[in-house]
Amino acid sequence: MKKYSFILLLLAVILSGCGTEDTSSGSDTSNDTTKLKVVSFLPMDHQFTKDIVPMWLEKVAEETNGAIELEWIGGPESIPTEEQFDAVTNGLVDIGFNVSSYYGHIMPESHSLHLSPFQPWEERENGYYDYMNGLYDQYNMVYLGRWLGPNPFYFWTNKEIGSLSDLEGLKIRSNPTYHDILTAIKANPVEVVPGDVYTSLERNMVDGFGFPLLGPNDSGWTEVTKFIIDEPFLNQNGTILINKDVYSSLSTDLQETLVNLTAEFEKEMVDYFNKVNEEEWKAIEEAGLQKIELSEEDSEKFQNIVKEVKWEAMKETAPDHYEELRNLLDK
Known part of the structure; x- marks a missing residue:
């Protein structure tokens, strides 16, 4: 009986030890991550x-x-x-x-x-x-x-632009980011979802579009576009x-x-x-697009239009923060 009791006690200790070891070492990674x-x-x-x-x-x-x-x-x-x-x-x-x-x-x-x-x-x-x-x-x-x-924006066109005024009346694919800029330079913003831009250009429904440097060539839009105006705007x-x-x-x-x-x-x-961006410029030129540069006078005029149009919009839509934001950024 004593021998039997000892064996039971020994088994209990062993099982207890196994249980303790399992609890301490088997940490759930879901609790740590x-x-x-x-x-x-x-x-x-x-x-x-x-x-x-x-x-x-x-x-x-x-x-x-x-x-x-x-x-x-x-x-x-x-x-x-x-x-x-x-x-x-x-x-x-x-x-x-x-x-x-x-x-x-x-x-x-x-x-x-x-x-x-x-x-x-x-x-x-x-x-x-x-x-x-x-x-x-x-x-x-x-x-x-x-x-x-x-990654600023650019305007891409199928019309050769000699000056800023040549953009007047053109239908440019737009989004809310630069609707007001296009309106200010007397172009006509046309809202087109990205998936329809190629067809819109191909069918002359728009004369151009606004977009950063990256994307249009990868999406095939450069196949139906002739020019990019090298006048980056907005951050x-x-x-x-x-x-x-x-x-x-x-x-x-x-x-x-x-x-x-x-x-x-x-x-x-x-x-x-x-x-x-440097590599993309090469790819765009290889795709056959011509780069257009505005005169120094038109460039300055355009950038001032962009700045004032956007700050004016900020003043209207965020009047409580307009002054502080302008103080922080317009230095």
Whole structure:
């Protein structure tokens, strides 16, 4: 009986020890990793997103040592572009790669991103970045930073332009970002969704379009376009936004890591896009497009029109923040 009791006791100790070891070593990685969903305003295979978004995702995985795991669920095919800003606000998705062109009607102050003459790191130093973060806070978001690098807009045409006045009366494919600019130079803005631009050009429904340097050649639009006016205007307005509740749930260290790695990413994007833009100019010329340059007088006139039109719009749509934003950017 004593021998039997001893064996039972020994088995109990062994089983107890196994249970203790299993509990301490079998930590659930789901409890140690924060999994977040990311959406982009453009499809996953678009020239602006296919390389850039993964670069940021990899940077996050590396610099947080896997503490944050990101899933890029897609672009408009997953959540319509015009609904993505609200989706981040409401927590339907955690992080959005978006542009203010698609949420400026909700947050008009975001259009000031276009008007900044500064590099992203300069905006972090002069107070603009912090001021914008205070505005995004009202929409339950944290503004991590920019993501499109140097990417201004251009006007592309099928009419040879000798001067700024030659744009008068032309039908130019537009979007809300530069409707007012086209109106100010007496051109006719025509809203056409990107998927219909090629056909609109081919059938002469429009005489040209507005768009950044990257995209038109990749989308085939240069096949039905003859000229690009080498007069870049407005700053890029790509933003990385994270739901505030999600951000607040992260440790202070992870919050700081996200902000700091995005600041580094902004500098990488400038170098990246400078190189890509240089290559794109060559591709555009090889596609047969001719570059048009405005005279010094017309160039100055056009840039002044862009600046005043946009600041006037800001004054009307965001009167409470107009003065401070202009003080921060119009130096």
